[in-house]
Amino acid sequence: MAMEQDTGNDLSFQNLGMVYEARTGSVAALDGFSFDVRANEFITIVGPSGCGKSTLLQVTSGLQAPTSGKALLNGRSITGPSPDKAMVFQSFSLFPWKPVKQNIEFGLRVSGMSRAERDELVDYYIGVTGLTGFENHYPRQLSGGMQQRVAIARALAMRPRVLLMDEPFAALDAMNRTLMQEELVRIWSEHKPTVLFITHSVEEAVYMADKVLVMTKRPGRLKCTIDINAEIGCAHWRTQPIDEVLLVPKFQELRHRVWEEVRAEIEVNA
Amino acid sequence: MSRRMSKTGRDRLETAIYATISVVSVLVFWHVFSVHMLKNEFILPSPMQVIGGLERLTLGYLGGNLLYHTGSSLLIVITGYLIGLGIGIPLGIMMAWHEPVNRIIGPVVAVLRPIPTPAWIPLAILWFGIGMSGKVFVIILSAMVPCIFNSFTAIRETPRELLDAARTMGAGKRTLLFEVAIPSGLPTIVAGMRIALGNAWATIVAAELVAASAGLGFLILAGYRNFEAPVMAAGIISIAIVGLIMNFAFQWFESRITPWRESEER
Ligand SMILES: Nc1ncnc2c1ncn2[C@@H]1O[C@H](COP(=O)(O)OP(=O)(O)O)[C@@H](O)[C@H]1O
Numbered sequence: 001m002a003m004e005q006d007t008g009n010d011l012s013f014q015n016l017g018m019v020y021e022a023r024t025g026s027v028a029a030l031d032g033f034s035f036d037v038r039a040n041e042f043i044t045i046v047g048p049s050g051c052g053k054s055t056l057l058q059v060t061s062g063l064q065a066p067t068s069g070k071a072l073l074n075g076r077s078i079t080g081p082s083p084d085k086a087m088v089f090q091s092f093s094l095f096p097w098k099p100v101k102q103n104i105e106f107g108l109r110v111s112g113m114s115r116a117e118r119d120e121l122v123d124y125y126i127g128v129t130g131l132t133g134f135e136n137h138y139p140r141q142l143s144g145g146m147q148q149r150v151a152i153a154r155a156l157a158m159r160p161r162v163l164l165m166d167e168p169f170a171a172l173d174a175m176n177r178t179l180m181q182e183e184l185v186r187i188w189s190e191h192k193p194t195v196l197f198i199t200h201s202v203e204e205a206v207y208m209a210d211k212v213l214v215m216t217k218r219p220g221r222l223k224c225t226i227d228i229n230a231e232i233g234c235a236h237w238r239t240q241p242i243d244e245v246l247l248v249p250k251f252q253e254l255r256h257r258v259w260e261e262v263r264a265e266i267e268v269n270a
Numbered sequence: 271m272s273r274r275m276s277k278t279g280r281d282r283l284e285t286a287i288y289a290t291i292s293v294v295s296v297l298v299f300w301h302v303f304s305v306h307m308l309k310n311e312f313i314l315p316s317p318m319q320v321i322g323g324l325e326r327l328t329l330g331y332l333g334g335n336l337l338y339h340t341g342s343s344l345l346i347v348i349t350g351y352l353i354g355l356g357i358g359i360p361l362g363i364m365m366a367w368h369e370p371v372n373r374i375i376g377p378v379v380a381v382l383r384p385i386p387t388p389a390w391i392p393l394a395i396l397w398f399g400i401g402m403s404g405k406v407f408v409i410i411l412s413a414m415v416p417c418i419f420n421s422f423t424a425i426r427e428t429p430r431e432l433l434d435a436a437r438t439m440g441a442g443k444r445t446l447l448f449e450v451a452i453p454s455g456l457p458t459i460v461a462g463m464r465i466a467l468g469n470a471w472a473t474i475v476a477a478e479l480v481a482a483s484a485g486l487g488f489l490i491l492a493g494y495r496n497f498e499a500p501v502m503a504a505g506i507i508s509i510a511i512v513g514l515i516m517n518f519a520f521q522w523f524e525s526r527i528t529p530w531r532e533s534e535e536r
């Protein structure tokens with residue numbers, strides 16, 4: 001086994017590359033993606049669509065192996081999925097045959113946790129995500145926003161070291177989206193797992209992140225990093241409501257900057 | 271959204287009214303046509319004569335009453351059906367889950383699938399005689415094939431994202447099969463069971479028409495041999511009624527085993 005250097009980071013991507021072999025030819029989705037994430041950091045990732053963002057998350061979750069380079073978690077190569085890396089999918093991916101409570105409890109039960117422990121954790125996250133009273137509803141009986149809450153509760157209940165979210169709010173309407181952004185920050189701040197959060201919304205990215213990563217067009221590489229904490233210089237704005245933060249000049253400036261970076265990547269294509 | 275129309279009490283009443291109208295008009299047309307126009311009870315008995323036929327059957331006809339013959343058919347159907355499910359569902363699931371099993375058994379199933387089960391009846395009689403076992407054999411075939419096919423499709427079409435989600439939560443291969451793929455495919459598996467039941471019921475009647483000493487198909491054939499059209503018609507109606515009851519029973523079973531789908535209809 002090759003020696004793996006411990007970078008002292010929670011997550012470390014080293015020269016990550018991914019080439020898909022499809023019938024129509026091979027597609028390079030990632031090429032030379034490198035970045036280190038510190039523990040408890042909230043990272044948002046933006047980039048033109050098709051630039052390999054989902055691929056990056058799939059590799060981090062261990063669902064797919066990269067074709068070159070490596071992804072490390074706590075200094076160890078990621079070799080497969082495990083409960084310490086929880087994923088929230090854009091399409092929720094809830095089990096339609098399980099009521100809310102059983103959906104949330106699935107991972108805990110699979111990992112062999114006792115019923116009493118499970119109940120306590122599940123009840124806690126049902127409360128935190130505002131799902132109280134819906135424990136016995138099937139996913140189809142819930143609105144999109146509520147379903148996404150279940151997906152988030154399900155991931156959080158695993159108490160993962162890393163929380164991976166692939167455009168989790170893309171399917172929500174604007175109002176629910178704003179509410180969920182604020183709530184996610186609140187829930188996240190309780191245990192602060194390391195977060196990789198993919199989004200198409202620059203506003204969302206700048207509001208929630210410690211650092212915003214901008215990716216190049218395909219094959220995706222890291223284009224630039226914007227360290228929001230360093231830019232703000234004082235307390236992070238994500239603890240305040242979005243509609244107030246929208247008025248902050250610094251927020252507007254950063255949003256503009258991130259957007260310019262993304263736009264440059266999209267316009268190269270045009 | 272593919273949400274089905276909601277079923278309110280009003281809708282139900284309307285459905286019932288239309289159903290009554292359609293059945294009653296067929297009966298009226300049948301009565302008028304047979305009694306006043308055709309006037310040939312050997313070819314087409316009137317509804318009243320058929321009720322007379324049913325009455326004769328209930329009192330006893332060729333070795334037993336209607337209940338006896340129905341029971342005889344049902345016993346074979348249920349035995350063969352359950353064995354067919356017991357083989358077909360696990361086999362279809364295994365084929366979908368383990369590629370080597372599919373490579374070996376898949377071609378055999380592909381050949382069996384397009385053969386209408388009644389084609390097997392003469393061969394089954396040759397092998398097993400005209401007793402119960404030959405019929406059970408064809409019923410097993412008739413139920414097994416759709417079960418294999420639907421179970422296979424059900425497992426193969428498990429949404430990739432659900433499997434991925436379960437894997438990120440630490441599910442191993444066994445858990446993926448039993449807690450994700452099978453429940454996810456259950457509606458399709460149950461649909462296969464429904465097709466299988468219809469197949470089995472059609473096949474038993476066909477088998478009894480060929481060779482039997484009891485059963486509803488046997489009654490129809492006996493009615494034909496004795497020039498008793500009312501008996502034949504009564505046999506057909508009995509088959510329809512049993513089929514309907516089986517369908518209702520199945521619907522109830524379906525709603526119990528896949529309760530999350532009912533919530534779609536709210
Ligand atoms: N399983 C796959 N097989 C072949 N090509 C794929 C596969 N998954 C993604 N791709 C391709 O890789 C590229 C990056 O995809 P993805 O990571 O989903 O991008 P993003 O999430 O940034 O939109 C796209 O061009 C996509 O078509």
Ligand SMILES: [Mg+2]
Nearest residue numbers: 053054055166
């Ligand atoms: Mg994507």
